[in-house]
Amino acid sequence: xxxxxxxxxxxxxxxxxxxxxxxxxxxxxxxxxxxxxxxxxxxxxxxxxxxxxxxxxxxxxxxxxxxxxxxxxxxxxxxxxxxxxxxxxxxxxxxxxxxxxxxxxxxxxxxxxxxxxxxxxxxxxxxxxxxxxxxxxxxxxxxxxxxxxxxxxxxxxxxxxxxxxxxxxxxxxxxxxxxxxxxxxxxxxxxxxxxxxxxxxxxxxxxxxxxxxxxxxxxxxxxxxxxxxxxxxxxxxxxxxxxxxxxxxxxxxxxxxxxxxxxxxxxxxxxxxxxxxxxxxxxxxxxxxxxxxxxxxxxxxxxxxxxxxxxx
Amino acid sequence: xxxxxxxxxxxxxxxxxxxxxxxxxxxxxxxxxxxxxxxxxxxxxxxxxxxxxxxxxxxxxxxxxxxxxxxxxxxxxxxxxxxxxxxxxxxxxxxxxxxxxxxxxxxxxxxxxxxxxxxxxxxxxxxxxxxxxxxxxxxxxxxxxxxxxxxxxxxxxxxxxxxxxxxxxxxxxxxxxxxxxxxxxxxxxxxxxxxxxxxxxxxxxxxxxxxxxxxxxxxxxxxxxxxxxxxxxxxxxxxxxxxxxxxxxxxxxxxxxxxxxxxxxxxxxxxxxxxxxxxxxxxxxxxxxxxxxxxxxxxxxxxxxxxxxxxxxxxxxxxxxxxxxxxxxxxxxxxxxxxxxxxxxxxxxxxxxxxxxxxxxxxxxxxxxxxxxxxxxxxxxxxxxxxxxxxxxxxxxxxxxxxxxxxxxxxxxxxxxxxxxxxxxxxxxxxxxxxxxxxxxxxxxxxxxxxxxxxxxxxxxxxxxxxxxxxxxxxxxxxxxxxxxxxxxxxxxxxxxxxxxxxxxxxxxxxxxxxxxxxxxxxxxxxxxxxxxxxxxxxxxxxxxxxxxxxxxxxxxxxxxxxxxxxxxxxxxxxxxxxxx
Numbered sequence: 074x075x076x077x078x079x080x081x082x083x084x085x086x087x088x089x090x091x092x093x094x095x096x097x098x099x100x101x102x103x104x105x106x107x108x109x110x111x112x113x114x115x116x117x118x119x120x121x122x123x124x125x126x127x128x129x130x131x132x133x134x135x136x137x138x139x140x141x142x143x144x145x146x147x148x149x150x151x152x153x154x155x156x157x158x159x160x161x162x163x164x165x166x167x168x169x170x171x172x173x174x175x176x177x178x179x180x181x182x183x184x185x186x187x188x189x190x191x192x193x194x195x196x197x198x199x200x201x202x203x204x205x206x207x208x209x210x211x212x213x214x215x216x217x218x219x220x221x222x223x224x225x226x227x228x229x230x231x232x233x234x235x236x237x238x239x240x241x242x243x244x245x246x247x248x249x250x251x252x253x254x255x256x257x258x259x260x261x262x263x264x265x266x267x268x269x270x271x272x273x274x275x276x277x278x279x280x281x282x283x284x285x286x287x288x289x290x291x292x293x294x295x296x297x298x299x300x301x302x303x304x305x306x307x308x309x310x311x312x313x314x315x316x317x318x319x320x321x322x323x324x325x326x327x328x329x330x331x332x333x334x335x336x337x338x339x340x341x342x343x344x345x346x347x348x349x350x351x352x353x354x355x356x357x358x359x360x361x362x363x364x365x366x367x368x369x370x371x372x373x374x375x376x377x378x379x380x381x382x383x384x385x
Numbered sequence: 386x387x388x389x390x391x392x393x394x395x396x397x398x399x400x401x402x403x404x405x406x407x408x409x410x411x412x413x414x415x416x417x418x419x420x421x422x423x424x425x426x427x428x429x430x431x432x433x434x435x436x437x438x439x440x441x442x443x444x445x446x447x448x449x450x451x452x453x454x455x456x457x458x459x460x461x462x463x464x465x466x467x468x469x470x471x472x473x474x475x476x477x478x479x480x481x482x483x484x485x486x487x488x489x490x491x492x493x494x495x496x497x498x499x500x501x502x503x504x505x506x507x508x509x510x511x512x513x514x515x516x517x518x519x520x521x522x523x524x525x526x527x528x529x530x531x532x533x534x535x536x537x538x539x540x541x542x543x544x545x546x547x548x549x550x551x552x553x554x555x556x557x558x559x560x561x562x563x564x565x566x567x568x569x570x571x572x573x574x575x576x577x578x579x580x581x582x583x584x585x586x587x588x589x590x591x592x593x594x595x596x597x598x599x600x601x602x603x604x605x606x607x608x609x610x611x612x613x614x615x616x617x618x619x620x621x622x623x624x625x626x627x628x629x630x631x632x633x634x635x636x637x638x639x640x641x642x643x644x645x646x647x648x649x650x651x652x653x654x655x656x657x658x659x660x661x662x663x664x665x666x667x668x669x670x671x672x673x674x675x676x677x678x679x680x681x682x683x684x685x686x687x688x689x690x691x692x693x694x695x696x697x698x699x700x701x702x703x704x705x706x707x708x709x710x711x712x713x714x715x716x717x718x719x720x721x722x723x724x725x726x727x728x729x730x731x732x733x734x735x736x737x738x739x740x741x742x743x744x745x746x747x748x749x750x751x752x753x754x755x756x757x758x759x760x761x762x763x764x765x766x767x768x769x770x771x772x773x774x775x776x777x778x779x780x781x782x783x784x785x786x787x788x789x790x791x792x793x794x795x796x797x798x799x800x801x802x803x804x805x806x807x808x809x810x811x812x813x814x815x816x817x818x819x820x821x822x823x824x825x826x827x828x829x830x831x832x833x834x835x836x837x838x839x840x841x842x843x844x845x846x847x848x849x850x851x852x853x854x855x856x857x858x859x860x861x862x863x864x865x866x867x868x869x870x871x872x873x874x875x876x877x878x879x880x881x882x883x884x885x886x887x888x889x890x891x892x893x894x895x896x897x898x899x900x901x902x903x904x905x906x907x908x909x910x911x912x913x914x915x916x917x918x919x920x921x922x923x924x925x926x927x928x929x930x931x932x933x934x935x936x937x938x939x940x941x942x943x944x945x946x947x948x949x950x951x952x953x954x955x956x957x958x959x960x961x962x963x964x965x966x
Contacts, residue, residue, distance in 0.1 A: 138745045143719035164855060165470055229510045314499050315506070320468070331465040334498045349715065 133157070133353035140349045156354040170358070173325040180324055181306040184244040188302040189295060196254045197283050200261035218251045224315075231316055242316035243324070247305065253298055260294040261287060297373050307363065329359045425562055427555045429539055429546045441795055445543040449802035451487040457784075457796055458514035460504050461494040462863055467838070467854050469494055477857030478864075481817060482809075488799050490516075497862075508532070508781065515784035516800060518863050521776045523570045527563055528905055533780045534567035541794050544805035545571065552576050557773045559900030566902075571804065573775025573867030579874065580759075580769050580888040582650055585731040585739060587724070588755035594620035602758040603891050607655070607695045610760040614704045617727050626724065632706035633727045634699065637717035639664070639709045647923045648710055648930070650730045652696065657895075658762030659692035663926065669915035670922060670952070671959050673898035680901070680959035682952045684922040685944045688763055693929040694936055695762070707931040722746045731756055736881050737841050756884035758891050767892035775866040778804055804864070810872055813864035815840070816853050829875050840876040901962040911958055918950040 127147050132140055136151025144150045163169040199207060199214065221227070227246065236242035264287050272282045288295070313327035333352050441451040463469045473479055474492070483489050493514050495503040500519065507513055508531045517532075526532045539545055548554070554574050562568045591598050594617045601613060614634065621627045639649035647653075648664040656663025661683040662672050672683040683689055699705035706726075709717070721729040722742050731739065736756075743752050759768055778800060785793045803809045815822045815829055822831050836842045836850040839860035844850045854860045867873075874882060903911060925943045928934040934943075 138742075141715075141719060141742050142723050142746055143716065164468070167470075225506065225509050228506050232510060232512055314496075314503070318493060318495065318503075320463075320494075331496045331498060334465075 129353045130357055132350055133357045135350060137348050137350055156350045157358070160351060160354045160358065169320075170325070170328070170355070172321065173323050173328045174358075176322060177307060177324040177326065180240060180243055181303055183240070184248070184306040185299060185302045187244065188248055188250070188306075189298055192249055192254050192257055192298065192302075193283075193288070193291075193295070195249060196257035197261050197287060199254070199258045200264075202262075214251055214254065228315060237316050238319045238322065240322065243309075243312045243322075244306075246312055246316070247309065250302070250305070253301055257291075257294055257298060260291060264290050293376070297376065300370055300373055304363065325359050329355050424566055425536070425555050425559050425568075427553070428550045431543055431546045432540045439795070441798070443543070443798040443802065445547055448806075448808060449486050449488075449799050451795065451799070454487050454489065455795070456489040456491050457516055457799070458491045458493060459516040460500075460507075460514045460518065461492045462497045462500040462519040463494040464497045464862060467852075467861065469858060470855075472856055473858035478813060478859055478861070481812060482803070485812075486799060486802065511783070513781035513783050515781055515788075515796060517779040517781060518804075519776055520570050520779050523561075523777075523779055524908065526779065527569045531782050532569050533782055533785055534565075534569055535571055535780055536562075536567045536569075538794070538797055539571070541797055542571075542801035542805070543798075544801045545574075548574050548805055552773070554773065556897050556900070560772050560898070561774065562900055562902055564902045564904045570777035570779045571800070572777035573804075575773040575775060575867045575873065576869045577889075577894070578767075578769035578771070578773055579733075579870070579885050580767060582654055582730060582732045582768070583756050583759055583884060583888070584654075584728050585721075585736075585754050585756050587727045587752060589753040590621065590626075590727050591617055591755075592753075598755065598757060602760075602887070604765075605760050607658070607760045607762060608698075611699055611702060611704065614699070614728070615702060618704060621727065630703070631725070632704060633725075634704050634709075634729075635706035635712070635717050635720050635726050636709045636728075636730050637714040638730050640712045640714065640717075642713050644710065646920075646927075648927060651709065652926065652930075654730075654759060654768050655696055655762070656689075656692055657766075657768040658759060658764060659688045659695075660762070660764050660766075661686060661689045661692055663689070663692060667919055667923065669911055669955060670919060671955055673963075675896055678965045680956065680963055682947070682956055684926070685947050685952060690936065690940060691763065693926060696930040697932060697936060700930060700932055710927050710931065718742070724752070733877065733881050733885070736878065737843060741843070754880070756880065758884065758887045761892075764895075765893050766895040767888050769888075769895065771895045771897045807868075807872070810865055810868055812859075814860055814872075814876070816857065816859040821853050821857075821859065841878045841881075899963060901959065903958070903962055907958055907962070911955060914951050914954045918947060918952055918955070921946055921950055 124147075128145070131147050131149045132145050133156060134149035134152050134154065135145045136153055139145055139150035161168065161170050195214070198204060199211060201207065222230070231237050231242050231246070236245060268286055268290070269282050272286045277285060308326055310324065310327035310330045313322075313324050314330075317323055317327070332355055440453060441449065443449045461469065469492075479490050479492065491514075493507075504513070504517060505525060508517075508526060509529065511531075513531055523532070527534075539549070549558070552574070557574070558568060558572070561570065561572060586598065588598065591613070596613045596616050598613065601609065605613075618627070618633045621633060622629055627633060636651050638644060639651045643649055644664070647667050650665055653664030653666040656666060660672070660674075662668055662670050663684070667684075670682050670684045671680050673679075674681045696705075700707050706712075717726075717729060720726045722739075723746055736754075739754060743754070780797065780800070784796060788796060803813075811818070811829075815831075816835075818824065820832075821835055822829050824830075831837060831840070831842050831853070834850055835853050836844045837853045837860050839854045839862075844852065874885065877885060925934070925939075925946070929936045929939075929943075
């Protein structure tokens with residue numbers, strides 16, 4: 074008995090060993106070539122993806138003359154930081170770029186907090202199947218994913234609410250994203266009912282149950298949604314185009330959009346194009362915070378989509 | 386049972402709404418066709434009444450001035466390369482307008498790139514400003530009723546009337562007149578059209594190659610021009626400036642970026658000399674033919690075949706780079722600035738820019754630019770557009786509703802002064818005389834310490850001068866355009882003025898095409914036919930020119946493809962609209 078006990082593990086180890094060796098032998102020709110080719114292709118794809126951005130960074134540090142002559146490559150030619158100083162100071166030395174940056178940060182912070190709060194407030198009741206109103210409310214919410222009032226109707230609404238040219242004109246139209254609400258609703262549905270009922274027995278009202286039980290249990294989805302909403306507010310320029318006429322209230326994304334586009338090309342004789350180094354510099358400055366943060370939070374993007382999608 | 390009743394009721398409801406819609410459409414059509422078209426007069430008689438007791442001063446030669454301060458809202462196209470700042474209102478252009486007229490302009494500005502989108506939204510949402518400048522195409526607005534048919538009121542505008550009558554603009558105005566005989570925008574009007582787009586050459590290289598461009602250009606045709614370019618290339622190859630396989634003409638404004646897949650500026654210019662629509666000027670392909678007195682589809686004519694053959698000869702001879710039709714503008718300019726090519730497109734506004742960049746690249750004195758007079762094709766006509774009109778100003782119906790008839794006419798007379806008086810033209814373009822500019826020997830010159838990118842006056846190396854456009858909003862694109870030849874040329878620097886004058890001297894003025902006024906339905910039909918048709922024409926044209934298809938062998942197939950896409954349909958619609966003289 075004891076011999077048998079001893080011999081069994083030895084046999085297993087040997088089997089595994091042989092198995093691995095066999096695999097290695099099998100992989101050595103085709104698989105190795107595949108791995109090498111695959112790696113090369115992946116490196117090329119990664120380089121092709123990175124190249125435009127690196128080129129942009131290089132251009133932003135290059136001199137205007139070098140850019141015009143087409144001499145820029147991945148290494149800046151005529152290295153200088155004058156363009157950055159110029160972009161930050163602005164044509165009139167009024168540091169308008171910093172103001173746009175400040176606006177974006179303000180809109181992103183306020184917008185994200187409000188969006189999260191109201192999205193939770195909507196998603197949580199929607200997750201309760203026993204609520205009869207959900208029969209009406211759910212289709213009503215989902216309907217807005219596919220049909221909208223149209224541009225002019227929305228515009229008139231903002232005008233009549235006197236929200237044009239205010240921060241709220243920028244934030245409110247995208248306060249609640251139906252898609253994110255549905256993701257959150259699915260997540261809330263997975264919270265065990267027993268915990269909520271226990272809270273109610275202990276004397277919590279409905280909001281108390283949400284705030285003290287559901288919310289702490291939903292940290293993953295709330296973190297993901299924070300990210301989603303923050304990126305949405307940071308990148309949005311279209312609402313600014315529609316609702317923010319006063320330039321002092323523009324977010325940086327819209328300012329960037331106007332300078333990149335410049336004039337209407339040669340067909341508009343009045344138009345002049347911004348220098349390429351100014352465009353590149355503004356682009357780098359605008360995208361920088363996202364680039365810095367993105368590697369650390371990138372996994373949440375993928376996870377976030379899965380979080381609400383799987384229902385046990 | 387209930388469901389059946391509900392269904393029946395819904396069906397009846399739908400039927401009624403469809404029927405009422407149909408009746409409404411019918412009524413509309415009847416109104417449209419029964420309304421008698423107004424005609425555009427050769428001369429407008431003004432209804433100026435100097436003795437009338439009006440709360441404002443106005444009239445030809447006078448500055449409009451309101452007795453009481455008034456405020457009018459105005460849209461403003463704000464260019465990102467000289468963005469509006471507060472000083473424009475507190476001490477610049479808007480303040481000076483207010484000082485002179487007692488009118489405060491309440492500016493609703495939008496970024497120039499989004500200007501049309503935003504004002505369209507505002508106009509459709511009932512939020513239009515009273516004065517709507519910088520309108521190129523007004524067709525999106527005329528049917529909505531939000532814009533005043535301004536032709537009903539132009540007799541109240543002395544400056545407009547005076548310019549219209551002095552320079553006989555009736556035929557030009559007919560080109561923007563709608564089917565009901567009215568027009569909806571006050572266009573910028575020009576005494577004559579001046580050439581804008583041409584080609585700049587490296588005259589130092591051309592001279593060294595033994596090509597006397599100054600003498601040749603007077604009446605050269607495209608074949609002689611090609612000979613000249615071949616001589617230049619031969620010289621450049623001999624000097625080691627390029628190799629035999631290089632192209633010495635690699636143009637901008639023709640690629641996907643600015644050329645919009647049509648061949649852009651180069652083909653537009655070359656096509657004009659063959660009396661065909663091409664490149665930027667392709668439009669819907671329809672063109673008025675003087676000889677037959679009717680509108681023809683120009684891309685299938687013999688002239689068009691000659692034009693593509695000519696264009697192809699430049700590519701075939703190794704002169705014109707076929708990448709011209711795909712490359713970015715920056716690639717083309719980099720080649721010219723660095724001396725790899727010896728010719729490139731230019732417009733009036735680009736001269737200073739080219740000079741500045743080439744000085745940085747090649748060093749001052751190491752190059753000489755020169756703008757040539759465009760070679761002749763089948764006609765000696767200039768390549769300028771025949772219509773002497775520019776973008777214009779619309780007035781919103783809201784102004785009429787809110788100000789009442791008298792207040793509205795008062796506003797129109799202010800608009801008349803602002804956009805058509807010589808005084809306002811000088812003010813909006815040059816600033817205040819004696820403060821920002823002086824008139825020396827009849828020429829306007831900026832005073833010391835001032836510069837202006839828009840007028841061709843660059844800043845010094847230290848950037849110590851004040852730009853009157855950036856600081857105070859003068860020389861902006863919302864106000865000054867059109868005008869007399871003297872006004873339009875008062876800021877042209879000598880080399881630009883030279884090529885403008887040469888074009889006027891060596892080339893003839895193109896004849897004006899008779900105006901046609903399609904209805905909204907006809908416009909839609911024209912667009913439906915033209916969109917795929919022109920896409921087909923552009924695609925074949927580029928294939929012919931770059932040598933991908935043989936012109937002689939494939940010409941019939943190309944013409945057949947246009948016929949299959951209903952080119953005749955366009956001709957028929959135009960034949961309905963224009964019956965001949």
